[in-house]
Amino acid sequence: MILSNMIGMCISLLVASGLMCVQAAPSLMADELPSAEPKMIIETPDGDQEETAYSGSAPIVAHFTSNPVNVGNYEVRYEWHVYMAGKADDPYLVRYDRDFDYTFVRSGTSMVSLAITFTLDGDTVQYELAEPLSVTASESVLNIPNAFSPNGDGQNDVFRVKEDYKSIIEFRGYIFSRWGKKLFEWTDPAQGWDGTCGGCDVAEGVYYVRIEAKGADGRRYNIRKAITLLRGYREEAQGGGK
Numbered sequence: 188m189i190l191s192n193m194i195g196m197c198i199s200l201l202v203a204s205g206l207m208c209v210q211a212a213p214s215l216m217a218d219e220l221p222s223a224e225p226k227m228i229i230e231t232p233d234g235d236q237e238e239t240a241y242s243g244s245a246p247i248v249a250h251f252t253s254n255p256v257n258v259g260n261y262e263v264r265y266e267w268h269v270y271m272a273g274k275a276d277d278p279y280l281v282r283y284d285r286d287f288d289y290t291f292v293r294s295g296t297s298m299v300s301l302a303i304t305f306t307l308d309g310d311t312v313q314y315e316l317a318e319p320l321s322v323t324a325s326e327s328v329l330n331i332p333n334a335f336s337p338n339g340d341g342q343n344d345v346f347r348v349k350e351d352y353k354s355i356i357e358f359r360g361y362i363f364s365r366w367g368k369k370l371f372e373w374t375d376p377a378q379g380w381d382g383t384c385g386g387c388d389v390a391e392g393v394y395y396v397r398i399e400a401k402g403a404d405g406r407r408y409n410i411r412k413a414i415t416l417l418r419g420y421r422e423e424a425q426g427g428g429k
Contacts, residue, residue: 219257220312221255221257221258221259221263221303221305221312221314222255222257222314223254223255223256224254225251225252225253225254225301225316225320226251226252226254227239227241227249227250227251227322228249228250228251228252229241229243229247229248229249229250229322230247230248230249231243235250238320239320240320240321240322240323241322242322242323242324242325243323243324243325244325244352244353244354245291245292245293245294245324245325245327245353245354245355245356246290246291246292246324246356246403247290247291247322247324248288248289248290249289249291249322250286250288251267251286251287251288251289251299251301251320252285252286253265253285253286253301253303255285255303255305258305259307260307261306261307261312262305262306262307263285263303263304263306264283264303264304265282265283265284265285265301265302265303266281266282266301266302266303267280267281267282267283267284267287267299267300267301268299268300268301268302269281269282269289269297269298269299270297270298270300271295271296271297271298272295272296272297272321275298275300291322291324291403292324292356292403293324293403293404294324294325294326294327294354294402294404294405295323295324295404296321296322296323297321297322297323297324298319298321299319299320299321299322300315300316300320301314301315301316302314302315302316303315324354325354325403326353326354326402326404326406327353327354327355327401327402327403327408328351328352328353328354328402329348329352329355329376329398329400329402329410330348330349330351330352331348331349331396331414332346332348332349333412333414333415334414334416334417335414335415335416336416336417336418336419337381337382337383337388337416338417338418338419344381344382345379345381345382346362346379346380346381346396346414347376347377347378347379347380348360348376348379348398352376354402354404355376355400355401355402355403355408356401356402356403357401358374358375358376358398358399358400358401359372359373359374359398359399359400360372360373360374360376360379360396360397360398360399361396361398362380362394362396363394363395363396363397364389364394364395365392365393365394365395370384370389370394371384376400382416382418388418389416391416391418391419392416393413393415393416394413394414394415394416395411395412395413395414396410396411396412396413396414397410397411398410398412
């Protein structure tokens with residue numbers, strides 16, 4: 188049985204927080220009906236941000252909460268759909284949890300919709316998020332510098348990938364001496380090599396870097412490159428960066 192079978196003339200209500208498809212008796216006020224106030228929280232380097240649409244570099248960590256209200260004794264069924272923009276009929280993720288976390292690792296725009304069914308004594312109230320939430324992950328970028336100068340001047344003291352990197356979801360880097368000895372290994376593109384091995388400074392000269400990485404767009408990076416370590420280099424003396 189649905190609410191349209193209840194005594195009295197039925198009315199349709201539109202709730203501002205989202206599309207509320209409801210059949211209700213006149214005696215049941217809109218503010219008494221179950222509803223929801225969904226939120227998307229994105230983890231960023233500057234702290235968590237509440238968003239309805241977010242664009243950034245993958246991986247993007249997101250927390251989704253349904254925040255039901257006026258539930259009372261209703262039984263609740265949640266259905267989240269995550270799909271690429273323009274493909275609402277082909278979700279790549281469906282979740283039936285009240286809240287869930289997800290890490291976006293593919294480039295492009297993903298849409299997140301929510302439908303909730305509230306049931307009480309055979310009567311139902313349907314809620315659907317009016318506008319899907321969206322998460323856009325950029326295409327990947329990964330560039331490597333030619334040199335660095337670990338001399339303690341606070342400028343270019345660590346060899347790392349250039350700061351414009353984006354949407355790198357897998358990463359592993361290696362530093363080798365000219366004789367093929369591995370001196371350093373790292374897995375976070377934000378980190379890098381400080382020009383030491385075993386706690387001691389290595390000599391100036393040429394070293395070799397190998398980077399193996401994967402972008403959110405599926406691009407594979409397999410970089411092998413010679414780099415120069417310059418301990419006597421001073422940015423102030425040279426009038427700019429390298």
